[in-house]
Amino acid sequence: MNKTFYKKLFFTVVAWLAGGLIFFPILWMLLTSFKTEVEAVATPPSLFFRPTLENYVAVRQRADYFRFAGNSIVISVGSTILALAFGVPAAYAMAFFTSRRTKDTLLWMLSTKMLPPVGVLVPIYLLFRDLRLLDTKLGLIIVDAMANLPIVVWTLYAFFKEVPREILEAARMDGAALKDELYYLLLPLSLPGIASTSLLAIILAWNEAFWSLNLTGANAAPLTAFIASFSSPEGLFWAKLSAASSMAIAPILIFGWMSQRQLVRGLTFGAVK
Amino acid sequence: MSNPVLSFTPGPERQPARHTHLHMKMLQLKLPSMIALLLWSIVPLGMTLWFSFQHYNLLNPGEKGFVWFENYRFLITDPGLRMAILNTLFLIVWVLVITVGLGIVLAMLFNQAFFGRGIARVLAIAPFFVMPTVSALIWKNLLMHPVNGIISSFMRSLGLQSIDWFSNAPLTAIIIIVAWQWLPFALLVLLTAIQSLDPEQKEAARMDGAGPWAIFLFIILPHLSRAIGVVIMIETIILLTVFAEIFVTTSGGPGFASTNLAFLIYRYAFLEFDVGASSAGGILAILLANIVAIFFLRAVARNLEA
Numbered sequence: 001m002n003k004t005f006y007k008k009l010f011f012t013v014v015a016w017l018a019g020g021l022i023f024f025p026i027l028w029m030l031l032t033s034f035k036t037e038v039e040a041v042a043t044p045p046s047l048f049f050r051p052t053l054e055n056y057v058a059v060r061q062r063a064d065y066f067r068f069a070g071n072s073i074v075i076s077v078g079s080t081i082l083a084l085a086f087g088v089p090a091a092y093a094m095a096f097f098t099s100r101r102t103k104d105t106l107l108w109m110l111s112t113k114m115l116p117p118v119g120v121l122v123p124i125y126l127l128f129r130d131l132r133l134l135d136t137k138l139g140l141i142i143v144d145a146m147a148n149l150p151i152v153v154w155t156l157y158a159f160f161k162e163v164p165r166e167i168l169e170a171a172r173m174d175g176a177a178l179k180d181e182l183y184y185l186l187l188p189l190s191l192p193g194i195a196s197t198s199l200l201a202i203i204l205a206w207n208e209a210f211w212s213l214n215l216t217g218a219n220a221a222p223l224t225a226f227i228a229s230f231s232s233p234e235g236l237f238w239a240k241l242s243a244a245s246s247m248a249i250a251p252i253l254i255f256g257w258m259s260q261r262q263l264v265r266g267l268t269f270g271a272v273k
Numbered sequence: 274m275s276n277p278v279l280s281f282t283p284g285p286e287r288q289p290a291r292h293t294h295l296h297m298k299m300l301q302l303k304l305p306s307m308i309a310l311l312l313w314s315i316v317p318l319g320m321t322l323w324f325s326f327q328h329y330n331l332l333n334p335g336e337k338g339f340v341w342f343e344n345y346r347f348l349i350t351d352p353g354l355r356m357a358i359l360n361t362l363f364l365i366v367w368v369l370v371i372t373v374g375l376g377i378v379l380a381m382l383f384n385q386a387f388f389g390r391g392i393a394r395v396l397a398i399a400p401f402f403v404m405p406t407v408s409a410l411i412w413k414n415l416l417m418h419p420v421n422g423i424i425s426s427f428m429r430s431l432g433l434q435s436i437d438w439f440s441n442a443p444l445t446a447i448i449i450i451v452a453w454q455w456l457p458f459a460l461l462v463l464l465t466a467i468q469s470l471d472p473e474q475k476e477a478a479r480m481d482g483a484g485p486w487a488i489f490l491f492i493i494l495p496h497l498s499r500a501i502g503v504v505i506m507i508e509t510i511i512l513l514t515v516f517a518e519i520f521v522t523t524s525g526g527p528g529f530a531s532t533n534l535a536f537l538i539y540r541y542a543f544l545e546f547d548v549g550a551s552s553a554g555g556i557l558a559i560l561l562a563n564i565v566a567i568f569f570l571r572a573v574a575r576n577l578e579a
Binding site (some may be wrong): 003008009010011012016017018019020022025026028029032041042043044045063086087089090092093094095103105106107109110111112114116117118119120121122123124125126127133134146148149152169178202207209210213214223224225227228230231240241242245248249252253254256257260263264267268269270271272 | 467534548551572
């Protein structure tokens with residue numbers, strides 16, 4: 001055994017320890033979700049227990065869980081589609097027909113992201129009240145789409161910039177119309193980019209809590225707001241809270257792991273590649 | 274170039290017309306996004322500014338009127354505001370120190386070659402994908418509960434006194450939760466930056482006799498400076514308005530002990546229905562965010578090829 005092997009072993013132990021420590025709260029939540037309510041609050045904490053699915057059954061039987069989960073799906077997917085519908089044409093125009101003003105436009109779009117949501121909470125609330133958008137899925141779809149639009153335009157712009165110019169020029173030489181260019185060339189070439197941009201937008205909308213807590217009630221609340229309702233009965237339903245939470249974060253955890261690389265670019269607006 | 278079908282470039286005499294046509298077409302593609310974002314940012318911003326000069330309480334909507342800087346004066350004399358601003362700054366600074374500090378250490382660690390690197394990294398970035406209300410409640414109940422939480426069990430097993438986090442150190446508890454959520458972000462960005470470092474540069478320094486500390490201080494840290502700046506700016510803008518974590522754990526209490534600016538504005542708006550004071554607070558938050566945003570936009574602009 002040589003020195004590099006021991007060095008590698010050392011880093012393996014330290015890095016797994018660090019990763020395990022950071023992951024521990026999530027692991028503990030998962031374990032708790034398979035305990036009975038009594039075991040969940042046991043002191044000292046019970047490490048060895050017979051796993052039970054009763055919490056998942058209980059959460060599922062509360063029929064409204066699926067309503068909240070459904071709201072989350074409709075809102076995150078709906079807002080992503082809306083943001084793409086606005087963002088794809090804009091990013092296309094700026095990436096392929098860059099003008100002197102493109103840089104200013106991009107930066108201005110980004111600057112809208114710098115507006116702290118709490119600064120416009122009251123006007124949005126009053127506008128939504130008057131437009132009858134309070135506690136509706138459509139209202140939250142609009143808010144999340146607008147909040148994500150700058151990120152969507154920026155990530156798509158970066159992807160479009162990477163499409164080889166030569167292919168497009170060759171197609172134009174062959175007399176391809178703008179429409180054909182879009183459908184037969186650009187779409188397939190930038191599909192991976194659009195996919196990961198969508199993933200990023202879905203993750204952000206799924207986990208959005210500020211607007212969900214303030215603009216929705218019993219009717220349109222997504223999972224972020226539903227989980228918050230567990231905060232009131234102090235220390236009563238830990239196992240069920242854990243089961244509901246595990247179900248709420250599982251799909252996004254998987255999406256998130258799939259898109260780690262795009263995440264850095266998307267969230268730093270290309271400042272770190 | 275004589276055949277107009279083969280060449281996409283129009284003849285010189287028709288260029289201006291064609292150019293304008295294309296320009297209009299592209300503008301049509303951009304316009305929906307631009308108008309949407311303009312409405313989304315300018316309309317509420319204008320309304321906040323307008324309301325901040327109004328006496329306007331939702332419980333008393335009839336009594337409305339222009340009061341100049343009355344709301345701002347009320348805000349400045351409110352003892353809650355000083356507390357909220359201090360808490361906001363305290364939270365931002367500590368979360369930044371923890372996430373950037375640990376982020377650098379972890380990025381260096383995860384940049385090494387070791388067994389199962391992919392899986393270990395996946396575990397370390399997981400908290401970033403947990404929705405804020407879930408992470409806050411998991412920490413509040415399963416981990417930090419003074420009697421049944423695993424942290425207090427652990428401390429008792431060491432013979433220490435367990436801490437009632439949310440009564441005695443509410444802001445510290447929230448800082449820990451928020452730092453846990455944002456550490457993966459710092460780690461991911463810094464790791465991406467470290468990986469773009471040319472290994473030859475390190476090798477050259479080693480050949481010249483530089484020790485690991487010298488390499489870290491004079492090669493790695495300068496290389497990371499830009500990424501560190503980006504992490505600080507993005508986190509600052511987001512941490513300025515931490516809300517859900519406070520909402521589900523302490524509701525800003527006890528007293529104002531864990532109320533930050535965002536929560537104070539919420540409190541004015543939805544617990545006291547004071548639109549005027551809430552809007553004045555909103556303008557304050559926007560001003561604070563803009564100070565950071567200017568630097569951030571400048572950093573991004575430098576890297577933008579357009």
